[in-house]
Amino acid sequence: MAQEIMQVSPLPPFMMNALQEADYIVHDHTHIKDPGALSKVTALVGTGAAKVDKKLLMMLPNVKLIAICGVGYDGVDVAAAKEKGIVVTHTPGVLTDDVADLAMGLVLSIGRRIPQADKFVRNGDWVSDTFPMTQKVSGARIGIVGMGRIGRAIAKRAAAFDMRIAYTGREPKTDVPYTFYKTATALAAEVDYLVVAVPGGDSTKNLIGGSVLQALGSKGYLINIARGSVVDQPILVQALKEKQIAGAALDVFWDEPMIDPELRRLHNVVLTPHIASATEETRRAMAALTMENLAAFYQRKPLLTPVPECCA
Ligand code: 8YV
Numbered sequence: 001m002a003q004e005i006m007q008v009s010p011l012p013p014f015m016m017n018a019l020q021e022a023d024y025i026v027h028d029h030t031h032i033k034d035p036g037a038l039s040k041v042t043a044l045v046g047t048g049a050a051k052v053d054k055k056l057l058m059m060l061p062n063v064k065l066i067a068i069c070g071v072g073y074d075g076v077d078v079a080a081a082k083e084k085g086i087v088v089t090h091t092p093g094v095l096t097d098d099v100a101d102l103a104m105g106l107v108l109s110i111g112r113r114i115p116q117a118d119k120f121v122r123n124g125d126w127v128s129d130t131f132p133m134t135q136k137v138s139g140a141r142i143g144i145v146g147m148g149r150i151g152r153a154i155a156k157r158a159a160a161f162d163m164r165i166a167y168t169g170r171e172p173k174t175d176v177p178y179t180f181y182k183t184a185t186a187l188a189a190e191v192d193y194l195v196v197a198v199p200g201g202d203s204t205k206n207l208i209g210g211s212v213l214q215a216l217g218s219k220g221y222l223i224n225i226a227r228g229s230v231v232d233q234p235i236l237v238q239a240l241k242e243k244q245i246a247g248a249a250l251d252v253f254w255d256e257p258m259i260d261p262e263l264r265r266l267h268n269v270v271l272t273p274h275i276a277s278a279t280e281e282t283r284r285a286m287a288a289l290t291m292e293n294l295a296a297f298y299q300r301k302p303l304l305t306p307v308p309e310c311c312a
Pocket residue numbers: 047048049069070071072073095274277286
């Protein structure tokens with residue numbers, strides 16, 4: 001019998017095809033034509049952008065799995081899911097390299113002003129002008145907020161650039177050789193590049209605010225490949241406008257894809273459209289892992305990658 005699932009965010013076309021080929025009946029939560037379908041749905045599938053709150057779960061009495069195609073699941077009310085006996089899965093590991101690659105790309109882009117230099121050449125400005133000198137990245141000090149899987153992968157890449165590496169997190173890690181600072185503010189004061197690599201959600205909301213940016217200072221850069229919610233965006237825009245920090249390179253924002261026009265107008269930023277995991281290889285690996293979790297659920301086998309809260 002075909003299993004009925006519901007997509008709770010747009011999914012890439014290749015994943016939709018794979019779900020249909022695997023015989024799932026895929027409902028879309030934005031166009032439920034038959035309200036009777038709600039009780040037939042037993043699993044939800046969505047990307048890291050999916051919002052799954054208590055209200056939605058109340059409408060779906062038979063859902064027992066939420067399979068997120070992404071490492072971050074801050075849009076899912078995990079406590080409400082657990083209360084209803086629903087397990088949540090995500091896709092850790094398969095996207096770590098890509099996200100760390102983009103983080104380093106953003107460090108280089110903002111530090112060496114690569115997009116601005118590209119624009120300078122395209123505009124024909126080189127004919128009459130010299131592109132301003134920038135700061136050296138190799139050997140500079142990098143601070144990583146969050147020494148999880150992705151933070152460690154960023155550190156590994158930064159080490160290849162001879163960067164001096166420090167980090168902050170809930171607690172010091174015994175298995176990394178980098179300097180630990182108790183707070184993001186203390187870390188920011190000691191680095192040239194501050195890279196945010198913590199999960200989103202209530203516990204990290206606005207973690208990077210005025211005091212952190214002030215500590216980072218007028219020569220410091222902020223890089224965010226985590227979640228927009230981790231940075232107090234209006235405070236960041238203000239700090240960038242007033243040159244309280246040297247610049248920011250951001251892959252994630254508040255209210256994506258509606259980007260604050262003030263942020264878009266600034267010259268000391270590099271902005272990318274939440275593409276850290278968006279390579280063909282990685283998005284396919286994420287989709288495959290999501291589908292393996294779905295298959296395991298329906299075959300009553302152990303789930304491959306439940307979120308930590310659902311392992312306890
Ligand atoms: C995408 C992400 O937003 O994994 C995450 O947490 O932010 C990204 O990979 C998305 O989930 C792609 O499916």
